[in-house]
Amino acid sequence: MTKISFRTRIEDLRRRELIEAAHRVFMQHGLGGMTTKRICEEAGMSPGILSYYFKGKEDVLFAMVRLNNRLLMEAVASGLAQATTRWGRLEAIIAGNFPEGLFEPNIANAWLSVCAASATNQRYARLQRIFYARLKSNLASVFRDVLPDARFKQIALALGTMIDGLWLRRATGEALTPQDSTALVLSVAVALLTEAERAELAA
Amino acid sequence: MTKISFRTRIEDLRRRELIEAAHRVFMQHGLGGMTTKRICEEAGMSPGILSYYFKGKEDVLFAMVRLNNRLLMEAVASGLAQATTRWGRLEAIIAGNFPEGLFEPNIANAWLSVCAASATNQRYARLQRIFYARLKSNLASVFRDVLPDARFKQIALALGTMIDGLWLRRATGEALTPQDSTALVLSVAVALLTEAERAELAA
DNA sequence: TAAATTTTTGTATGTGCGTTCAGTTTTTTG
DNA sequence: CAAAAAACTGAACGCACATACAAAAATTTA
Incomplete structure (x- = not known):
């Protein structure tokens, strides 16, 4: 009992440390x-440790991407929970896609690389689709029953x-900035909708 | 005289063949x-030939990206030359950015990869900026004197x-499709402009 | 045609990589 | 405190790659 819980704790810790190290290396190189080698060095561990906690390098990369995706999705979800009107939900969705502290060049570049790699990597493509x-x-939850399908x-x-x-x-x-970007997308949304549609969304 | 011109012709030919081969390999892998090795094989030449006509692999890659960029820019330029009104020029610019036969997944992916690589590759970054x-x-040539700067x-x-x-x-x-995409961007342009502004652009 | 030059080949070399694993240290167990 | 298990190390291996280069083939020159 104690054995398993400790083991799990260390394992999760090391895995997370390696993922975060991988993330930093990715940002820089x-x-x-x-x-x-670089990943393990960045994590302050020996080169062999990676195979001990992961199946291989590809595994760490995938875990890294999945973690990043989760962070972004959670940012949106938490914003959505607080919104009351449809328009509020729209604002939350858009703003949630430009999270403070995450909408940065290196992170954006990471995401871009993954998009590019999706073409030849099935697992990445799946994350992307999700x-x-x-x-x-x-x-859809914002516009359902307000706009026709097309x-x-x-x-x-x-x-x-x-x-x-x-x-x-x-x-x-x-x-x-996240603010600039959110405002720009919202301004396009406003421009594309009729006044009547906007009123309905605000209700 | 004959010697030099022949030599140049062969050299340019081989360089172009290698660049095109590189492009195909890039699309596929x-x-x-x-x-x-793959590039030379695709070009139907021996592995060593690359070092003979290029400084190295990086050199071929750069040439490839530059060629692609040129093709896209030329597509826009040729459309622009035929337009008479400002609005016509806008349409030409947008449509020119989705050239028939080039707006395809593999080419788009190539461009994406280069965007991503720009973060750690100065030469790519420069092409991007241009x-x-x-x-x-x-x-700017479309909107100059019609819209305020902001x-x-x-x-x-x-x-x-x-x-x-x-x-x-x-x-x-x-x-x-190129048509879908052009239409979507144009619809956003229409939505963002006032009726008066659109009239002025159409003149 | 013979010499000279250019072009092409295919192998060799060195480097950097991911991964493995036998051994060592650390931690847990009884 | 020993025995056992887990966590970790770092050197070693094999592999794929970019590049260099000597030799060969093709082409041009005189």
Whole structure:
């Protein structure tokens, strides 16, 4: 009993340390510059430890991406919980996609690399799909019963695309704040909707 | 005389063949899967040839990216030349950013990889900057003297971001045609402008 | 055609990587 | 406190890669 709980605690700790080290190495050296040696060094451990706690390098990478995705999704979920009107939920979804402290060049770049790698990596592609499905379903919860299907599709695509584009721009170092970005996406949402639709969403 | 001109012709030919081979390998195996051996094999040459015509692998990659960028820029330029009104120029710029036959998942993915690599590769970053500067300057030529500076900045950012976002989505395999994408960006442009502004642009 | 030059080949070399594993240290157990 | 188990080490291995290079083939020159 004690044995298992301790073992689990250490294991989880080390795994998390390695994931976070991997994340830091990734930020500094890019996807190509991530070596097991560097990751372990960054974590203050010996090179062999990685195989002890993970199946291999690919495993650490995947865990890292999954963790990041979870953080982003949670940011949206916590914002959504507090909103009362449909429009409030829309604001929460958009703002949640530009979390303070996470909407930074290196993190954006990490996400970009994963997008690119999705083309040749099934596991990444799956994470990606889950992420987009969640965004779309969140947006659907805002516009359901207010917009006809075709229009919803157009607006959801426009907003989702905008969010992606802003992250991409952020990855190149463009000086965008979470506030700027949220405001820009919202302004597009406002522009694309009729006054009547906006009123209905605000109710 | 004959000697030099022949030599140059062969040299340019081989370089181009290698660049195109590199491009095909890139499409199929991603940035990480590009090896000199594969490139040369794809070009139907022996592995050593690469060092003969290029400084190294990095050199081929850079040439490849530069060529792609040039193709995209030329697509825009040729469209721009035919437009007569400001609005026509706007349409040309946007449509030119989704060229038929180039707006495809593998090409989009290539571009994405380069974006990601720009973070740790100075030369890529420079190409990127040139590309964005060109887009911005093209958009400026449309809105100059019609919109105040702050508004131009907002709209240019919105449209540029949208274009980037659509390419990113295309990279993930989303079923977007050049026509869909152009229409979506234009619809956002229409929505963001006032009726008076649109009239002035159409003149 | 013979010499000279350019072009191409395929192997060799060195480097850096992920992973393994026998052994060592640390922690837990009884 | 010993015995056992877990956590960890770091050197060693094999592999894939970029690049270099000497030799060969093809082409041009005179």
